Amino acid sequence: MGKEKIGPAKNFESKKEDNWEFKIEQEVHLKNFYRAFYQFLEDKDYFDIWGGERYETFYDEKFHPNGSREYRIRWRAYNKTSNSNVMQKFVINWLVLGCNDKQKVIDGKKIKIQKAEVEIKCDSYMLVNKDMLKKSRLINQFSNLFFNRWFHYLYEGYKDEMKKRSKDMEEFLKSQMNMNTYTNQSSEFHRVQGFKDPHST
Numbered sequence: 510m511g512k513e514k515i516g517p518a519k520n521f522e523s524k525k526e527d528n529w530e531f532k533i534e535q536e537v538h539l540k541n542f543y544r545a546f547y548q549f550l551e552d553k554d555y556f557d558i559w560g561g562e563r564y565e566t567f568y569d570e571k572f573h574p575n576g577s578r579e580y581r582i583r584w585r586a587y588n589k590t591s592n593s594n595v596m597q598k599f600v601i602n603w604l605v606l607g608c609n610d611k612q613k614v615i616d617g618k619k620i621k622i623q624k625a626e627v628e629i630k631c632d633s634y635m636l637v638n639k640d641m642l643k644k645s646r647l648i649n650q651f652s653n654l655f656f657n658r659w660f661h662y663l664y665e666g667y668k669d670e671m672k673k674r675s676k677d678m679e680e681f682l683k684s685q686m687n688m689n690t691y692t693n694q695s696s697e698f699h700r701v702q703g704f705k706d707p708h709s710t
Contacts, residue, residue, distance in 0.1 A: 520638070520639045520640065521596060521636035521637060521638055521639065522636065522637045522638075522639050523598065523634045523635070523636050524634060524635050524636075524637075525632055525633070525634050526633055526634065526635050526668050526671060526672070527632075527633040527671065527672050527675050528630070528631060528632045528633065529630070529631050529675065529676075529679050530628065530629065530630040530631070531628070531629060531679070531682075531683060532626065532627070532628040532629075533626075533627055533686050534607075534624075534625070534626040534627070535624070535686070536611070536613070536622050536623070536624050537622065537623055537624075537625065537627065537686065538620070538622045538623070539605065539608070539623050539625070539627075542685055542686070545685050546681075546682060546685070547562075547564070549678070549681050550562075550564060550586050553588070553674070553677075554588060554589070555586040555587060555588050555599070556586070556587055556588075557585065557586065557587070558585065558587065564584040564585060564586045565582065565583070565584050566583050566584065566585050567581070567582060567583035568580075568581075568582050568583075569581045569582075576609065577606075577607045577608055577609050578605075578608040578609075579604075579605065579606055579607075579608065580603065580604070580605035580608065581602075581603070581604055581605075582602070582603040582605075583600065583601070583602050583603070584600070584601040584603075585598065585599070585600050585601075586598075586599045586601070587599070587636075588671075588674060590667045590670065592663065592667070593638075594637060594638040594641040595635065595636065595637055595638070595663070595664070595667050596635075596636040597633065597634070597635060597636065597667070597670075597671040597674065598633070598634040598635075598636055599631055599632075599633050599634075599674070599675065599678065600631065600632045600633075600634070601629065601630070601631045601678075602629070602630045602631075603627070603628075603629055604627075604628040604629075604630075605625050605626070605627050605628075606625065606626045606628075607624075607625055607626050608623050608624075608625035609623065609624050609625070610622070610623055611623070611624055627686070629682055631675060631678065631679065633671055633672070633674075633675045635664065635667065635668055635671060637664075
């Protein structure tokens with residue numbers, strides 16, 4: 510499926526239609542977790558606002574006097590519908606608290622993992638092209654009523670599709686948290702900003 514360039518050229522009206530969040534405290538390989546989520550978005554045809562794959566829009570790392578680290582990260586990913594005037598946007602916020610490194614021996618090899626409290630929140634939005642909405646208001650009243658009913662039917666279908674995508678995303682992230690994410694994963698990922706170089710162990 511081709512990826513769409515949104516950018517400032519298209520003027521979309523945004524409406525939040527779904528959200529979820531979860532929090533977990535455990536051992537996790539944060540870089541591999543980060544990589545796996547990036548790969549999930551790529552595999553599911555998500556894209557950034559320019560039609561590429563730079564989902565990360567904010568990254569902040571703080572070091573605390575007790576030696577622990579804190580991360581605040583925001584990702585923004587888009588997906589298409591069958592109507593070019595309707596898009597879906599997913600804003601994912603990461604909060605990692607009390608992050609400390611520790612060593613774990615896996616198959617005789619020392620792996621650096623983290624013990625941290627990880628909270629992930631996702632807000633999901635429907636985006637509708639304002640130009641299309643503006644044109645619909647210029648149509649006569651009868652046609653406009655027909656358009657509104659027709660579009661409402663389509664919109665609800667796209668919203669259900671968006672909620673399913675959002676739920677799939679949540680379940681994928683939880684599944685990654687519930688497995689040994691410090692085990693080896695492919696390093697053939699695009700370079701992303703969070704957690705320094707995600708290709709290093």
